[in-house]
Amino acid sequence: MCADTPETDPKYPVFLPETAFPMRAGLPAREPGWLKRWEEIGVYDRLREKKGRKPFTLHDGPPYANGHLHIGHALNKILKDFIVRSQQMLGHDARYVPGWDCHGLPIEWKIEEQYRAKGLNKDDVDVVAFRQECRKFAEGWVDIQREEFKRLGVAGNWADPYLTMDFHAEAVIAEEFMKFLMNGTLYQGSKPVMWSPVEKTALAEAEVEYHDHTSHMVWVRFKVRAKRNQVPSSRDGDQPFEESQANKLAQGIEESKASVVIWTTTPWTIPQNRAVAYSEAFPYDLFEVLAVADGSLAVVGEKLILGRKLAEDVFRAAKVTDWRVVERVDASTLAELVAAHPYRGIKDADGMPVIEWNYDVPMLPGDHVTDDAGTGFVHTAPSHGDDDYQLGLKFGLKMTYNVEADGSYRADLPLFAGQHIITPEGKEGPANVSNIKALHGAGALFAKGKLKHSYPHSWRSKAPVIYRNTPQWFAAIDAKIEDGKGAYGDTIRARALHSINHLVQFTPVSGRNRLHSMIEARPDWVLSRQRAWGVPLTCFTKKGARPTDADFLLLNAEVNKRIAAAFEAEGADVWYVQGFKEKVLQGIVDPSDYEQVFDVLDVWFDSGSTHAFVLRDRADGTEDGLADLYLEGTDQHRGWFHSSMLQACGTKGRAPYRGVLTHGFTLDEKGMKMSKSLGNTVAPQQVIDEYGADILRLWVATSDYTVDLRIGKEILKGVADSYRRLRNTMRYILGNLAGFTEAERLETAEMPELEQWVLHRLAELDTEVRKGYAAYDFQGVFQKLFTFCTVDLSSVYFDIRKDVLYCDAPESTRRRAARTVLDILFHRLTSWLAPILVFTMEEVWLERFPQDGSSIHLTDFPDTPKDWLNEPLAAKWAQVRLARRVVTAALEVQRSAKVIGASLEAAPVVHVEDAAMLAALKSVDFAQVCITSAIQVTADPAPAEAFRLPEQPGVAVVFELAEGEKCARCWQILPDVGTHKHAQTCARCDEALG
Structure with missing residues (x-):
């Protein structure tokens, strides 16, 4: 039928499309202009002026202000923008206040790097001056990142974001901490925590990442004997002591000079050993070594106790070629044994006896002991592992303090004084090798080797971390809270689990189980960090008091008010100013009786508190201080979702959010993790410069964000092709709507069936699009709209109606109906696609409505009449x-x-x-x-x-x-061509030409 080609005979004009909307988008050059326009007309503020709308608040998880954006940032912020824009267009007042995490080690580390480059030491600088440098650094990156986020087309209150380093934020964070102080959940304890020797601070689980690492592994003999208090004796003078079977077996084991063997990948923890754990759930045997291979450290004739299932693997590692089982050993017999520390009786370099380790090592039952690997016995150092610590608590084992903050042994530790486990540069120190040599010299080393395995590293310095016992401040998540907010439980853990199970909707639903399992099993929260840049732990301890004493912590509401007021006025730096303690304590208690705590809060407590100073306190917050949605990557189940949950459950009594959405990570086209060293990174600005931000946004919309997302050149080419097809759809609509007026519009009943079928499809789509956006199913929304545009419209409706639009007379019913439907399509497609293609749909909108102050983003999704639905007609078509x-x-x-x-x-x-x-x-x-x-x-x-x-x-x-003959105007071949007024035309074209 009629075609938009140069071959059209000028004597027989047709109604060709007219539009300035270009085929080539030129997005990289044109998008900044639309950003400027939105700012000038105040789109975000004008949306806030719409009254009577139900609020929808997506609370922004704060990124760190310490570098240019990566593709993960882009994914996160674009998803958030999809939600905010679609919720607004669904009829809500969708607020979005962007924010930044400004405290913490990432920023402090950058400043320290600058110091080290200049040969300076951070500790030689006044702490307030150092903190001000950190603040200035963060401010600079906030400004840079803000512009980079805006360039992605992300709408929000960019003029007034929240920063955790704002004075009000610091005051509220301190107030939230002091609620833990006052409600009894805060305590100081000495227990093993993840410790970075490089950064000299405790780390939260969320600050740790796992990389392959090669560790030393050793099998170590612990000589055993029967417990001395079980020696046979008489009782009451005339009743003979009946020796138990287990004790008899233990006596026999002692006489055989047997050893239990432990296996560990941390030889440096041997000096801290306080027990050997065994299992009551599986059997053990007493073995005798019969033959060994060359190079074996085992001795023919020696007796060893091992887990029955693991013995063969142990002997293989020790190059033992033959052995025999002497007798079975059950748990009751093991309970009658006590071991000697492997260093008992060891001598120093001068040949002098060392008495440091001349103590008994108890054999203790432990539920954490398994027969999956090792020997069936677990070396227990309560100061350097959580399982070890818990066993120590249960049985009263002594804690050790042998390891200093820099990862070295204490200066007076015999044999190993001052040796590093991890050096300040993040490398392995001599401690492991020194212990292996000492074990060998003491005759305790049974075998050795190396093991490549996943090992925790600091995600900032990338150096290995250790478990280290150190006094820290904790929030007790199982302590009973008397705060009048116990509707969902009276402990932090109980409130959190109730929130997860009953109050929060998870997208995808698998997030519920993940967060639940983490909260259910987690230990107390380590709140303190031994750093300088952050909100301090605003509390005071009584001199001479022990942490377990009732008066150890100063609990005074007036003191807390003074601290909060000072932070509100001057920021948290004031805590470090000389005389601050005296100022806030004066007239309440004697300042000289108290010590001021100078640790800073875990930065996750900062971000976990944002609900208080953003949702609760801001004018654009929420009435109940709750967010409708938190949205971050899957790693935030152990990060922001987690800390926000714990923090709010301690102060509000429930989770601070009603919904949690998680997305996957970004990978390259081959599914590999992005790495600068591999050269497979994709920077957001790189994509924007080549394609435009809308293509990046479309990549997000076409991807399943619930799993890891792939991106690369070929993928982006495919996205760009989909974009071009959509753009052509919109160009077709615009071109064929030139000059359209309301006078042309027809009612549904006046339209031909084909147009009524299109309206039916729009009614179906209206329901699907609204449900999809409400469920955050952007991939589903886009796929439905893309299929509709490319199949229902381009391949069917546009293809069929091209002839009518080009060749029918302007007043014909068919042409008026088609243009009416095109107008309806215009309004729905531009609005439905606006949350995704923010720039392109604005361009499409302005092509028809270029007047000042006009924007697609000021509109809602149009209401769609239900009577457009016509199932019988749809079945027919x-x-x-x-x-x-x-x-x-x-x-x-x-x-x-x-x-x-x-x-x-x-x-x-x-x-x-x-x-x-x-x-x-x-x-x-x-x-x-x-x-x-x-x-x-x-x-x-x-x-x-x-x-x-x-x-x-x-x-x-x-x-x-x-x-027949070919009509010169519509190109149909019909018998009547040439029989009308206008030569070489058919009847329809002759009439249209007048």
């Missing part, structure tokens, strides 16, 4: 489309064979077996539907040579050429 597919395929065969050049040269005969389909085809202009000049539909049996599609039985097509 499904039949029509099936038959059309067979005709189109049949004509393509003729086109490929060069029999015809265009479908208008054909007048096929369509044989239809199904009566309902036959009736449907006869009730429509099937020739127009198939874009042929004529068509015949018949129930007659099809000849054998007729064209058929296997997937559509019952429809066959016999090709015939159209009869």
